[in-house]
Amino acid sequence: MQNLMLLVQDPAAWVALVTLVVMEIVLGIDNLIFISILTNKLPPENREKARKIGIGLALVMRLGLLGTVAWIVQLTTPVFELFGQGFSWKDIILIAGGLFLVWKATKEIHHSVDPVDHKEDMVSGKVATSFASAIGQILLLDLVFSIDSIITAVGMTPHVPIMVIAVIAAVTVMLVAATPLANFIERNPTIVMLALAFLLMIGTTLIAEGMGFHVPKGYVYAAMAFSALVEVLNMFSRNARKRSQGGSGTDTVH
Structure with a gap:
């Protein structure tokens, strides 16, 4: 309690909190775009529920990972070397998540560009996605984005309470913005292709990061x-x- 009061009275802690909240919200855009595109392929009555479950899982996962910060930090320690390049568990997770995003975005772009090849999978002009499959895919990407987000947060501040507040604030913004964003994408077909292109770029960036090539997120x-x-x-x-x-x-x- 005393440590918490000291943090409240520390201007540097407030600056770190604001910076971390903004960063978490920006990093959450990737996750939100993926959730919006994926849930829009569900029947209308299941979309809102899937978004809430997906974002709720993101919150639970990030808060749970914050409780294992010491273990998360160790994920950056190289576990093997290939062609002179060390790879940590974080790198492996980023590469796996990036490959999944590239595969998913490419598959969805192909469905959008050439839907004739997939008539057997189409329901009302949209590729059918089961509720369980959607939640599973959201959970997989939640894990990738959560680990990346927590490691970034650890590099910005050593105070776990600040990280917790930042994560809760960012996920709350995601929860509020999820349905309007998904509806906007649904109403504008050209936005879907743009969002898929974003996912393709994000997936490629994750693979590059995992391979040791730092890509400034600002770019x-x-x-x-x-x-x-x-x-x-x-x-x-x-x-x-x-x-x-x-x-x-x-x-x-x-």
């Missing part, structure tokens, strides 16, 4: 933000053309 998120801005401008342009065509049609009738 990745800047590229994502720029692409999203271009798509937003395209949406405004399409809506403006539709309004213009509608107005022209009305004028012709009169």
Whole structure:
């Protein structure tokens, strides 16, 4: 209790908390995009439940991992060497998660580009996904993103209470934003392809990180933000053309 009061009175602790909350929210974008795309393939009545379960599992997993910080830190210790490059359990997990994301995004892009090859898997124009399969895939990516997030947090502050508050705040934001984001993606088909491209890039980045090639996340998120801005401008342009065509049609009738 005394240590907690000292943290509350420490300005550096507040700065670390704000920085960590922002970082956790940004890192959570990857997870949120994946959850949104995956749950949109479920029947409408199951989507909200799957999102809540997926994000709830992310919270439980991250809080559980915070209780084993000493063990998490040890995951960065190399366990074997290949071609002169040391690989730790963290590297192995990042590579496995990256390969899964690349495979999943490529598969979904293929379904979107050439749905004729998958008629037997289609339900109302969407590739069918079972509830259990969706939760399992969300859980797998939760593990990858959680370990990466916790290791990053440990590098920023040694205080577990600050990490706990940051994780809870970030997951709360994810919970609030999940349904609006999923609905937005559902209403705009072109956004789906953009989001899948994001997942492909994130998966490639995870593989590179696991192989020992550091990719500054600022570059990745800047590229994502720029692409999203271009798509937003395209949406405004399409809506403006539709309004213009509608107005022209009305004028012709009169």
